[in-house]
Amino acid sequence: xxxxxxxTEALSLFSLSLACFxxxxxxxxxxxxxxxxxxxxxxLAFSLCYALIRxxxxxxxxxxxxxxxxxxxKHVEIPETMGAVCALVYLFILMVFIPWPFYKDIVAATSxxxxxxxVQVLQQVETGRLLHKFPHSKLASYLSAILSIQCIVLLGIxxxxxxxxxxxxxxxxxVGAIPLLIVYFVDFGVTQMVVPIxxxxxxxxxxxxxxxxxxxxxxxxxxxxxxxxxLAGINGIEVGQxxxxxxxxxxxxxxxxxxxTPYPHPATDSHxxxxxxxxxFIGVSLALLxxxxxxxxxxVGDTYCYFAGMVFxxxxxxxxxxxxxxxxxxxxxxxxxxxxxxxxxxxxxPRHRLPHFNARTGLLECxxxxxxxxxxxxxxxxxxxxxxxxxxxxxxxxxxxxxSSSNFTLINLWLVWFGPMREDRLASGxxxxxxxxxxxxxxxRHRMALLVFAQDxx
Amino acid sequence: xxxxxxxTEALSLFSLSLACFxxxxxxxxxxxxxxxxxxxxxxLAFSLCYALIRxxxxxxxxxxxxxxxxxxxKHVEIPETMGAVCALVYLFILMVFIPWPFYKDIVAATSxxxxxxxVQVLQQVETGRLLHKFPHSKLASYLSAILSIQCIVLLGIxxxxxxxxxxxxxxxxxVGAIPLLIVYFVDFGVTQMVVPIxxxxxxxxxxxxxxxxxxxxxxxxxxxxxxxxxLAGINGIEVGQxxxxxxxxxxxxxxxxxxxTPYPHPATDSHxxxxxxxxxFIGVSLALLxxxxxxxxxxVGDTYCYFAGMVFxxxxxxxxxxxxxxxxxxxxxxxxxxxxxxxxxxxxxPRHRLPHFNARTGLLECxxxxxxxxxxxxxxxxxxxxxxxxxxxxxxxxxxxxxSSSNFTLINLWLVWFGPMREDRLASGxxxxxxxxxxxxxxxRHRMALLVFAQDxx
Numbered sequence: 001x002x003x004x005x006x007x008t009e010a011l012s013l014f015s016l017s018l019a020c021f022x023x024x025x026x027x028x029x030x031x032x033x034x035x036x037x038x039x040x041x042x043x044l045a046f047s048l049c050y051a052l053i054r055x056x057x058x059x060x061x062x063x064x065x066x067x068x069x070x071x072x073x074k075h076v077e078i079p080e081t082m083g084a085v086c087a088l089v090y091l092f093i094l095m096v097f098i099p100w101p102f103y104k105d106i107v108a109a110t111s112x113x114x115x116x117x118x119v120q121v122l123q124q125v126e127t128g129r130l131l132h133k134f135p136h137s138k139l140a141s142y143l144s145a146i147l148s149i150q151c152i153v154l155l156g157i158x159x160x161x162x163x164x165x166x167x168x169x170x171x172x173x174x175v176g177a178i179p180l181l182i183v184y185f186v187d188f189g190v191t192q193m194v195v196p197i198x199x200x201x202x203x204x205x206x207x208x209x210x211x212x213x214x215x216x217x218x219x220x221x222x223x224x225x226x227x228x229x230x231l232a233g234i235n236g237i238e239v240g241q242x243x244x245x246x247x248x249x250x251x252x253x254x255x256x257x258x259x260x261t262p263y264p265h266p267a268t269d270s271h272x273x274x275x276x277x278x279x280x281f282i283g284v285s286l287a288l289l290x291x292x293x294x295x296x297x298x299x300v301g302d303t304y305c306y307f308a309g310m311v312f313x314x315x316x317x318x319x320x321x322x323x324x325x326x327x328x329x330x331x332x333x334x335x336x337x338x339x340x341x342x343x344x345x346x347x348x349x350p351r352h353r354l355p356h357f358n359a360r361t362g363l364l365e366c367x368x369x370x371x372x373x374x375x376x377x378x379x380x381x382x383x384x385x386x387x388x389x390x391x392x393x394x395x396x397x398x399x400x401x402x403x404s405s406s407n408f409t410l411i412n413l414w415l416v417w418f419g420p421m422r423e424d425r426l427a428s429g430x431x432x433x434x435x436x437x438x439x440x441x442x443x444x445r446h447r448m449a450l451l452v453f454a455q456d457x458x
Numbered sequence: 459x460x461x462x463x464x465x466t467e468a469l470s471l472f473s474l475s476l477a478c479f480x481x482x483x484x485x486x487x488x489x490x491x492x493x494x495x496x497x498x499x500x501x502l503a504f505s506l507c508y509a510l511i512r513x514x515x516x517x518x519x520x521x522x523x524x525x526x527x528x529x530x531x532k533h534v535e536i537p538e539t540m541g542a543v544c545a546l547v548y549l550f551i552l553m554v555f556i557p558w559p560f561y562k563d564i565v566a567a568t569s570x571x572x573x574x575x576x577v578q579v580l581q582q583v584e585t586g587r588l589l590h591k592f593p594h595s596k597l598a599s600y601l602s603a604i605l606s607i608q609c610i611v612l613l614g615i616x617x618x619x620x621x622x623x624x625x626x627x628x629x630x631x632x633v634g635a636i637p638l639l640i641v642y643f644v645d646f647g648v649t650q651m652v653v654p655i656x657x658x659x660x661x662x663x664x665x666x667x668x669x670x671x672x673x674x675x676x677x678x679x680x681x682x683x684x685x686x687x688x689l690a691g692i693n694g695i696e697v698g699q700x701x702x703x704x705x706x707x708x709x710x711x712x713x714x715x716x717x718x719t720p721y722p723h724p725a726t727d728s729h730x731x732x733x734x735x736x737x738x739f740i741g742v743s744l745a746l747l748x749x750x751x752x753x754x755x756x757x758v759g760d761t762y763c764y765f766a767g768m769v770f771x772x773x774x775x776x777x778x779x780x781x782x783x784x785x786x787x788x789x790x791x792x793x794x795x796x797x798x799x800x801x802x803x804x805x806x807x808p809r810h811r812l813p814h815f816n817a818r819t820g821l822l823e824c825x826x827x828x829x830x831x832x833x834x835x836x837x838x839x840x841x842x843x844x845x846x847x848x849x850x851x852x853x854x855x856x857x858x859x860x861x862s863s864s865n866f867t868l869i870n871l872w873l874v875w876f877g878p879m880r881e882d883r884l885a886s887g888x889x890x891x892x893x894x895x896x897x898x899x900x901x902x903r904h905r906m907a908l909l910v911f912a913q914d915x916x
Binding site: 059063064088091092095096098099102139140143144146147150151153154157161162175178179182183185186187 | 556601615
């Protein structure tokens with residue numbers, strides 16, 4: 001990777017930035033138009049992140065943030081932990097963006113004495129333009145979101161530096177979620193869930209989860225971060241899946257905005273909030289993907305996975321669509337459940353489960369685990385059944401003893417299904433899969449929700 | 459340094475933590491008593507930081523955060539950047555503390571509909587006990603303070619990792635201050651200063667600084683962080699001076715609390731805010747000082763200096779006593795002005811200006827800069843005058859030409875004044891100096907303020 005920008009790149013980034021600055025300058029007049037500003041900021045985030053990845057690559061390698069790509073013919077060293085650059089740019093943009101949705105002239109219209117929770121009178125808000133400012137009380141939520149993300153970035157960099165053990169690693173997102181949970185507790189404190197119709201006779205219409213709600217939120221952030229971290233290992237897959245998920249959430253958010261839903265809708269604010277967090281994320285992730293896509297010129301590091309997972313968790317919690325988020329993470333959830341037998345050492349787990357690179361063909365093949373000791377009878381039977389349903393590739397010797405099987409990851413399963421392929425085709429295939437499952441999930445969520453809930457909050 | 463705690467240490471820390479937990483459990487009943495909780499949290503911060511410094515020392519050395527102490531007979535390698543541990547513990551404690559001053563039951567007493575700015579009716583607040591909760595609107599300020607400190611810690615660790623150049627380094631605190639300034643802009647926005655009486659005919663009673671106020675706040679954070687970073691280089695001096703400054707601010711804060719000032723006083727809230735930020739800082743700094751005092755077992759790193767400086771800047775800005783803060787930083791300001799000729803290369807500046815360690819006596823002597831080329835006439839004259847006032851130690855040859863002088867730092871000046879001494883006596887001397895100057899500053903601030911202002915805000 002060249003440490004400086006080519007002239008075409010430099011020119012494109014410069015024009016993009018200029019355009020974004022122009023848009024921002026425009027939003028200073030009139031209503032402020034935070035959604036437009038957010039889009040412009042995302043463009044700036046992209047340019048800044050793109051340029052910084054180039055400029056800082058060598059500095060990262062010098063400090064020891066570097067790794068070798070084993071799925072290539074030449075194992076050249078390339079910069080690692082570039083997700084940290086992404087995350088820092090993202091955080092910076094999120095902070096600078098604050099005055100657009102939160103500027104105080106929205107409260108100046110009220111008595112001015114200090115009551116900042118009254119939203120500007122409705123006719124002053126231009127309802128047709130999707131544009132909206134927040135009441136001041138949301139600022140604490142927004143700041144707690146930034147804090148949680150910044151926390152996880154700090155911890156993620158610590159992890160990339162110190163190589164923390166797996167069992168400690170898993171808990172990092174829970175620590176990162178602390179600011180979010182505490183501000184939620186202090187500021188919002190709603191811990192009730194809408195109960196599905198079949199359970200209403202037993203639980204009532206709303207069920208107060210109490211402190212269990214905080215456990216649920218902590219688990220969500222653990223799940224969201226770690227599930228992305230597990231579905232990893234080939235060029236572009238970490239950033240790619242995060243981008244797909246982010247775009248699907250954005251798609252879902254847009255459904256709640258003006259042309260699709262009558263304004264003002266009770267959920268509009270939450271989904272605007274979600275957009276403000278996601279658009280810059282898409283900006284920085286795109287810049288990273290362009291350097292991490294096959295053949296990768298940088299690695300993203302655990303930092304990126306934590307960061308992306310936390311952005312989603314924060315977004316889902318503060319946007320009040322955590323169940324929808326889980327739907328969008330179904331491929332990750334499947335990968336986790338599928339990996340569990342190896343993660344929890346029910347079945348031997350080799351140190352690396354990445355696909356195997358065949359230097360002769362240049363293709364990736366599914367990697368295998370050899371069973372030196374014969375497996376216990378029931379487990380061997382289960383493996384054979386999975387093999388019959390094409391959910392595993394099991395090799396048996398002449399006596400019917402299981403000798404080896406493909407490793408238990410979604411990436412290997414994909415190779416079992418579709419045979420050896422080049423790294424970028426593998427990544428694209430998985431991303432298409434993620435998109436299709438996500439769209440299906442959103443369809444189910446909006447169409448089928450009425451079967452189990454009295455009303456869709458749409 | 460032993461990587462584990464001795465049994466006495468472990469027992470002491472354990473008892474201290476237990477006592478603090480007990481106090482915290484007690485505050486859960488009744489009014490919450492955030493000031494008592496803050497003291498208990500500071501005890502926990504001390505224990506946690508003390509233990510973590512021990513446990514993480516080796517891990518830091520492995521990653522390359524290590525340095526040699528040149529002012530000792532044996533140049534053993536010891537862990538560096540331990541300020542990062544300090545800062546992380548501090549941030550963690552600050553976050554967990556949030557529910558105490560900000561819990562929502564304070565607003566439950568009001569209409570509950572959303573107006574969260576009305577403070578609990580006065581007779582419910584026990585005025586005799588120094589205890590007070592905040593109106594909810596202060597939460598955004600508190601979160602922005604944490605964000606700014608977390609920002610600077612991230613950047614500080616980046617600096618310790620990448621060894622950023624001086625001219626970029628200087629600006630790091632300004633970047634770190636961004637969240638604070640933006641939330642100040644959005645949430646508070648008061649940019650007026652009280653004008654001293656002599657200037658009132660020209661400027662009026664209040665002068666609106668406008669955007670210059672934000673420049674002033676950014677400069678304050680730059681000054682506060684970098685001035686501590688410059689007065690550094692011997693065991694315990696960075697943490698020691700920060701502790702002295704913190705204790706002096708706490709002393710000043712206490713003057714505004716109940717037994718000394720009739721309650722409620724307009725400035726009480728700001729000074730409680732300041733205490734909540736400073737008490738845990740004192741906790742972690744004390745734990746660090748016990749490992750960094752002569753003979754140092756760990757180094758603090760630039761991270762600590764940035765961190766400490768930012769805590770003071772944030773504290774001064776949000777507590778509305780930035781001018782008092784500058785008074786307390788007078789020794790640092792003197793050191794900066796005194797260093798300026800070398801910093802700006804008016805006079806040659808050697809790579810290190812630390813005192814010189816005399817291995818034979820075991821004492822530190824002032825380090826000197828040799829002038830290989832003769833100095834320009836006027837500069838040489840100024841040096842000679844400084845020498846006459848004992849503000850420098852200048853050596854001349856037989857022709858009256860200036861050959862060398864002591865380096866331009868407060869630490870070297872101290873050695874010029876009082877002769878060679880052991881490292882810990884040097885550090886203690888400077889800390890006593892800092893304390894005396896600070897107390898004098900506070901005296902001037904409260905006694906003499908009436909000469910230039912119409913009233914002391916006391």
